[in-house]
Amino acid sequence: MLEIKNLHAKINDTPILKGISLTIKPGEVHAIMGPNGSGKSTLSKVISGHPAYDVTSGEVLFEGQNILELDPDVRARLGLFLAFQYPVEIPGVHNAGFLRMAYNARRKENGQEEVDPMEFDELIRSKLNLVEMEPDFLERAVNQGFSGGEKKRNEILQMLVLEPKLAFLDETDSGLDIDALRIVSKAVNAYKKPEVGIVLVTHYQRLLNYIVPDVVHVMANGVIIKSGDKSLALALEEKGYEWLL
Amino acid sequence: MATLSKTILTFEPGVMINTPIQVTSETTQIQVGKGAHVDFELLNYQGSLLVEVGDNARCTLLSNTHCGPQTHHAETIRIITHTHSHFQGFWFSEGGAETQRTLTVDVQGEHALIKLNGLAILNTTQTHTTHTFMNHHVPNCETHQFFKHIVANEAQCEFNGLVYVNEIAQKTDSYQANHNLVLSDNARAISRPQLKIFADDVKCSHGATVGQLDEEQLFYLKTRGLPLAQARSILISGFAEEIIDRIPLEGLRKNIFLQLKKQLETL
Numbered sequence: 001m002l003e004i005k006n007l008h009a010k011i012n013d014t015p016i017l018k019g020i021s022l023t024i025k026p027g028e029v030h031a032i033m034g035p036n037g038s039g040k041s042t043l044s045k046v047i048s049g050h051p052a053y054d055v056t057s058g059e060v061l062f063e064g065q066n067i068l069e070l071d072p073d074v075r076a077r078l079g080l081f082l083a084f085q086y087p088v089e090i091p092g093v094h095n096a097g098f099l100r101m102a103y104n105a106r107r108k109e110n111g112q113e114e115v116d117p118m119e120f121d122e123l124i125r126s127k128l129n130l131v132e133m134e135p136d137f138l139e140r141a142v143n144q145g146f147s148g149g150e151k152k153r154n155e156i157l158q159m160l161v162l163e164p165k166l167a168f169l170d171e172t173d174s175g176l177d178i179d180a181l182r183i184v185s186k187a188v189n190a191y192k193k194p195e196v197g198i199v200l201v202t203h204y205q206r207l208l209n210y211i212v213p214d215v216v217h218v219m220a221n222g223v224i225i226k227s228g229d230k231s232l233a234l235a236l237e238e239k240g241y242e243w244l245l
Numbered sequence: 246m247a248t249l250s251k252t253i254l255t256f257e258p259g260v261m262i263n264t265p266i267q268v269t270s271e272t273t274q275i276q277v278g279k280g281a282h283v284d285f286e287l288l289n290y291q292g293s294l295l296v297e298v299g300d301n302a303r304c305t306l307l308s309n310t311h312c313g314p315q316t317h318h319a320e321t322i323r324i325i326t327h328t329h330s331h332f333q334g335f336w337f338s339e340g341g342a343e344t345q346r347t348l349t350v351d352v353q354g355e356h357a358l359i360k361l362n363g364l365a366i367l368n369t370t371q372t373h374t375t376h377t378f379m380n381h382h383v384p385n386c387e388t389h390q391f392f393k394h395i396v397a398n399e400a401q402c403e404f405n406g407l408v409y410v411n412e413i414a415q416k417t418d419s420y421q422a423n424h425n426l427v428l429s430d431n432a433r434a435i436s437r438p439q440l441k442i443f444a445d446d447v448k449c450s451h452g453a454t455v456g457q458l459d460e461e462q463l464f465y466l467k468t469r470g471l472p473l474a475q476a477r478s479i480l481i482s483g484f485a486e487e488i489i490d491r492i493p494l495e496g497l498r499k500n501i502f503l504q505l506k507k508q509l510e511t512l
Contacts, residue, residue, distance in 0.1 A: 048468050051464065071473070072464060072468050073469075073471055076468050084468075088461050090466075090480070091483060092482070092483030092486045093479055093483035098466075098469075101471060101475065102469035102470050105471050105472070109470070
């Protein structure tokens, strides 16, 4: 469903991605690991269309379509989702209203009727339970004054509402305590299905004890230096990145 | 023959009036007696008005200006607050060619709480100037100012806010904020917050920002599938709603909210 071919990207003339190739099939969970500055987060941002990055060569095909020329909102409505490492605070914008607008944008794209606030309220209750959030989260401004863990749970809530085909979770585990990590993992596992691809971008093996990956990639200096099964993550946990570099 | 050109509205001590009283430009003075509780709505108020809020009185004033594109609007309001009084003012403006607004508060009684809030949405070549003068004559008062402007096209806004704390006005707690959202290269926002403090035991601060829509916020909304136009409108509306959400009078808040939505569609 996602094919990345020899992707190069830079920010302000500094090359960050130096030839990434990666294929993700429906139903697979991939983990991308690597030391700080290896380009893991850049990869998620380039795929979701962040304007600060320039793609200098390569292709990204999503369900056969090259998405690199598409605006971020078009990519999202095709079914791509990025859970942010640092979710953005938006003062004055009501969380429930925002979620409903995003949900409706997706429905409109699929030729479905938009839902009104009453219908949306029903739909969101069960999703809230999955991430163990109280309904008053919905009444607050988007991410404003949320704790680190609340922000990450809000990202996962958005994923559950928008039902993407492919979700990139960028360091969703960073800043989470063990309870929040359990809640987030449970929600992600509940979302796993044969037609959905999930990419976990993470520093730590810890997350992979809860969400078990089919494939583990190690990135360093803008390229994937090794791919393997889940045992690779365990080896990294034990030996660090040094032996691969 | 003399013509009656001045109207004075007087509210006896202790009266409680639940629905906001509409004030026209005929009125030049409002007296809210001790312990009274009265709210006011000013529609396109032009001219000069004095509002005196008695001891322990509560008063909310909402001034709503939406005039035609050729209108030159001038509004001067002076507020005098007495001991333990609460005054809250909201100024909402859109439309009009030129708006000049001067708000003066003379804080004359201790333990008063005063809040001034304003929101202006400017388009085409409209200009809008607000002068506030928060003058603390006595100790132990709390005053807040929170003004926001949205400027599009070639519009211009200016905020001049002066917080003045006399030597005697110890324990003053005063805050002044002015935030401006500039939506085009040719629009302009000028902010001049000033503090003049002659007392040594006070808490005073101010903050002013002039900026465009935040690129990271726009990107975040877009990654949730919202097209650029909708993402922009959500952010602009969120910027404005922070002021509107503070209006305590529900009916008026709803009207202003609808007016805002309509206005934002034109940006």
